[in-house]
Amino acid sequence: MKKLIFPKDFLWGAATASYQIEGAWREDGRGESIWDRFSHIPGKINDGSNGDIACDHYHLYPQDIQLMKYLGIKAYRFSIAWPRIFPEGRGRYNPKGIEFYKKLTDMLIQNNIKPVATLFHWDLPQKLQDIGGWANREVADYFEEYAGYVFRELGDRVPIWITLNEPSVYSFVGHSEGRHAPGIADYSTALLVAHNLLLGHGKAVRLYREMGLKGEIGLSLNMTPMYPASENEADRAAALRADGSWNRWFCDPVFKGEYPRDILEWYSSRVTLPEIAEEDLELISVPVDFLGLNNYFASRIRHDETKWPLNTSDSFIGEYRTAIGWGINPDCFYDLLKRLGRDYPGVKIYITENGCACNDQINRDGEVLDDNRVDYLFKHIRSVHLALQEGVNIGGYFVWSLLDNFEWAEGYSKRFGIVYVDYPTQRRIIKKSGYWYKDVIGDNGFEVKE
Numbered sequence: 001m002k003k004l005i006f007p008k009d010f011l012w013g014a015a016t017a018s019y020q021i022e023g024a025w026r027e028d029g030r031g032e033s034i035w036d037r038f039s040h041i042p043g044k045i046n047d048g049s050n051g052d053i054a055c056d057h058y059h060l061y062p063q064d065i066q067l068m069k070y071l072g073i074k075a076y077r078f079s080i081a082w083p084r085i086f087p088e089g090r091g092r093y094n095p096k097g098i099e100f101y102k103k104l105t106d107m108l109i110q111n112n113i114k115p116v117a118t119l120f121h122w123d124l125p126q127k128l129q130d131i132g133g134w135a136n137r138e139v140a141d142y143f144e145e146y147a148g149y150v151f152r153e154l155g156d157r158v159p160i161w162i163t164l165n166e167p168s169v170y171s172f173v174g175h176s177e178g179r180h181a182p183g184i185a186d187y188s189t190a191l192l193v194a195h196n197l198l199l200g201h202g203k204a205v206r207l208y209r210e211m212g213l214k215g216e217i218g219l220s221l222n223m224t225p226m227y228p229a230s231e232n233e234a235d236r237a238a239a240l241r242a243d244g245s246w247n248r249w250f251c252d253p254v255f256k257g258e259y260p261r262d263i264l265e266w267y268s269s270r271v272t273l274p275e276i277a278e279e280d281l282e283l284i285s286v287p288v289d290f291l292g293l294n295n296y297f298a299s300r301i302r303h304d305e306t307k308w309p310l311n312t313s314d315s316f317i318g319e320y321r322t323a324i325g326w327g328i329n330p331d332c333f334y335d336l337l338k339r340l341g342r343d344y345p346g347v348k349i350y351i352t353e354n355g356c357a358c359n360d361q362i363n364r365d366g367e368v369l370d371d372n373r374v375d376y377l378f379k380h381i382r383s384v385h386l387a388l389q390e391g392v393n394i395g396g397y398f399v400w401s402l403l404d405n406f407e408w409a410e411g412y413s414k415r416f417g418i419v420y421v422d423y424p425t426q427r428r429i430i431k432k433s434g435y436w437y438k439d440v441i442g443d444n445g446f447e448v449k450e
């Protein structure tokens with residue numbers, strides 16, 4: 001046996017998002033979000049559900065904080081629901097909205113848990129969608145206004161801020177595939193949305209600095225390592241395109257102040273690119289304190305003429321699949337960490353999401369023995385340790401998720417929590433993975449067989 005020990009101040013965390021857990025969708029003056037609208041359209045969510053109640057965290061947060069305290073969680077990543085703060089997205093703010101996050105963060109701090117707040121985890125106020133959503137450049141200004149208000153109210157108590165969660169998923173799954181809110185299917189719109197999101201990010205970071213706040217600020221990107229399906233030239237070029245359009249398209253503007261040239265060129269004859277002013281890139285690349293990395297799987301990429309506009313098709317890498325069908329490959333996760341260390345040198349990384357869906361069941365003894373999740377977490381956290389040892393600057397790891405929750409288009413059918421939620425009663429049951437994670441945090445590491 002060998003023990004893997006993590007750095008002394010390594011931030012062990014758990015993550016959630018407002019729409020996925022809060023419920024209370026019409027309480028205390030909260031406005032409508034695009035996910036309220038979308039999930040209420042029949043056929044959009046696989047199990048016909050919505051986030052009206054979700055985990056009822058809006059009411060049960062004291063109990064959820066006690067759970068985190070018991071598990072030894074050092075940092076809690078949650079998101080703020082913009083429509084609670086500005087019910088119409090701009091103009092009139094709702095003091096009751098911010099009150100909830102004040103109570104939440106106060107209680108976290110009292111319990112020695114660091115609040116890590118995401119400003120935008122996809123629940124855009126519907127009123128802003130009515131004027132075009134993020135495809136409208138003005139929305140980046142409204143985002144800045146919202147960010148400024150939240151920074152003023154919570155800036156003293158939140159030490160780590162994440163402007164955006166996964167702009168790639170929000171842009172492409174929501175605006176090109178149409179599987180997520182707002183349910184638009186137009187590739188050029190997705191690119192416009194992506195650009196305006198990044199602008200909003202830059203504006204929020206600039207404002208945070210101007211306000212002289214002393215915490216850290218960055219953004220969370222969903223990054224998937226892309227490997228060619230074969231050694232042939234066409235597949236290798238396809239893998240570069242998949243990587244460029246999904247990973248570098250977001251990372252490069254922020255960390256290098258430029259969009260990847262190969263992809264700009266590829267797109268130029270195929271789609272309408274947004275207008276990209278030089279000042280935009282200056283703003284987007286305002287220095288951040290960290291890169292938040294969300295990763296769930298790796299993809300194998302093949303050249304495919306039938307797929308517009310990238311001419312790529314993908315499949316999962318890994319012999320085993322999680323309950324949502326995603327392939328499992330912790331070695332690719334390690335590769336990704338190494339690659340980020342190499343391509344974006346000096347950038348501190350927080351792994352802001354990683355985890356898996358399992359077919360969890362309560363057994364006759366009332367326990368949830370999710371061995372597959374323990375295995376997934378074990379292997380992925382081992383990859384983190386390896387990358388750390390080889391010099392990659394990783395400040396923390398946040399498991400997705402603290403609780404089973406509303407998994408977007410999948411509804412409640414996919415469970416990602418280290419804590420089980422029995423939705424009819426709202427009872428929480430710590431899963432085996434939760435107890436395992438508690439031990440890892442307590443020991444600041446774990447034993448592996450050599």
Ligand code: FCB
Pocket residue numbers: 017020165166169222294353400407408416
């Ligand atoms: C990510 C999302 C998160 C959760 C996980 C499973 O893409 O950021 O909200 O749904 O996937």
